[in-house]
Amino acid sequence: MKKLSLLIGLTMVFGICHAQDELPIVVPDRPGFTYGAAVVQHHKITWDNGFAFESMPDGERTVTLNSTMLRYGLFENMELRLGSDFLLSYDGLEPRPTFGVGPLTAGVKFKLNEGHGIIPTVGFLAELKSPHVGTKEQLPSHLAPAMYAIFEHAIGERFWLCYNAGLEWDGETAAPKTFLAIGFGGNITESLGAFIETYHYLHREEKSQHMTEFGLTWLVSRRVQLDIEADMDFRNFGKHYGIGAGVSWMIN
Numbered sequence: 001m002k003k004l005s006l007l008i009g010l011t012m013v014f015g016i017c018h019a020q021d022e023l024p025i026v027v028p029d030r031p032g033f034t035y036g037a038a039v040v041q042h043h044k045i046t047w048d049n050g051f052a053f054e055s056m057p058d059g060e061r062t063v064t065l066n067s068t069m070l071r072y073g074l075f076e077n078m079e080l081r082l083g084s085d086f087l088l089s090y091d092g093l094e095p096r097p098t099f100g101v102g103p104l105t106a107g108v109k110f111k112l113n114e115g116h117g118i119i120p121t122v123g124f125l126a127e128l129k130s131p132h133v134g135t136k137e138q139l140p141s142h143l144a145p146a147m148y149a150i151f152e153h154a155i156g157e158r159f160w161l162c163y164n165a166g167l168e169w170d171g172e173t174a175a176p177k178t179f180l181a182i183g184f185g186g187n188i189t190e191s192l193g194a195f196i197e198t199y200h201y202l203h204r205e206e207k208s209q210h211m212t213e214f215g216l217t218w219l220v221s222r223r224v225q226l227d228i229e230a231d232m233d234f235r236n237f238g239k240h241y242g243i244g245a246g247v248s249w250m251i252n
Contacts, residue, residue, distance in 0.1 A: 025222045028248030029069060031215050031229040033199040034183035035164050037152040039111045039125035040073035045252075047071075048083075050227075050246025057239040063088040063097075067246070071109075081127065082108040084134065100135035103144070115153060123150035131171060140171020148179065159186035168201075178202040191219040208234060223250040 003242045027040050029050045048071070052064040069083030085102035107127030115121035129144040141168045148166030155161055166179040180202070185195030194216050201209040215229030233240035 016238045018107075026219075026225050026248050026250040027053035028217075028227070029071060029136040030223050030246050030248060031227040031244060032160055032183060032195060032197050032213055033211075034181040034197045035109075035123070035125055035150045036149055036160075036162055037111050037115075037121040037150045039077060039079040039109055039123070040071045040250075041078050042073045044073045045070065045251045046248060047251055048246065048248045050244055052242060052244035055240065057233075058091075060089065060091040062090075064244075069105075077108045081105070083107060087138065098137070100138040101137050102134055103129040103131065103140060104133035105129050117151075120153050122153040123152070124148070125150060125166075129171065142171045144169050144171030146179075159184070173205070175204055177206075193217045193219075209233070211240075224248070250251070 024030035027038050027044075027046055028048055029035070029046075048067075048069040050064070050067045052067065053162055054062045055066075056062075064085050065088055066086040067083070068085075069081060071082075072080045074080050074189060081170055083105050087100050089100065089104055092096040105127055107125060109125045110123060112124060113119075113121045125146075125148045127146045129140055129146075130144055131140050131144070133139075146166060146168040148164050148237050150162065150164050152160065152162040162184075163182040163245050164179065167176040168179055169176045178201070179199070181197060181199035183197030185196055187193055188230050194214070196212070196214040198210070198212050200211070211231050213229055215227060217225055217227045227245070227248075228243075230243045230244045231241065
């Protein structure tokens with residue numbers, strides 16, 4: 001659940017989109033599912049870490065005890081990514097919940113240009129989930145790639161709009177899911193931000209998923225941001241929903 005920007009001197013990331021200035025500041029890739037175009041500053045390391053709960057329409061519930069992503073700014077316009085999840089699942093059939101470690105995810109993200117006016121800032125993200133590292137029940141049968149095109153607009157000095165289009169493979173079937181997302185947010189104060197987004201997973205053979213999410217972020221310091229978020233499926237209101245919270249920390 002991946003980003004906001006403050007565009008005057010002090011750069012801030014509010015949830016799903018983010019922008020940077022010349023001064024070192026944390027560049028989170030959370031909360032939310034819509035990716036922003038900014039990358040971690042050169043030779044900096046950011047640790048995105050979170051907790052989440054999701055309830056599905058079929059009664060299955062998943063607690064993400066820890067969702068962690070380490071990101072390193074290899075170049076000015078490129079970051080490397082490495083992450084995994086620690087999951088607790090309950091489907092109502094087993095007497096006890098099951099614990100598992102999600103597959104190791106490695107990726108790279110590029111910021112391709114700096115937007116101006118109606119021209120968006122453009123980014124690209126590619127990730128790969130391993131079928132070998134993690135709890136057996138959580139692993140895909142084959143390598144599971146994903147790729148996303150990222151577009152971000154600054155709206156004045158306080159607001160932003162970003163949208164993504166991507167493809168995700170699950171490592172089980174050849175046909176990918178199509179991912180579409182759009183998010184809007186802005187600054188409440190210099191340290192507080194808010195966002196709302198809608199994201200969709202479309203598949204030819206499986207039921208499509210349509211979610212709406214909203215949340216708040218708090219830039220505690222230039223190195224640390226806290227966040228809270230909630231999302232819901234209005235077509236399965238009360239049956240499919242989630243909540244989450246997390247922290248992003250620029251380590252060095």
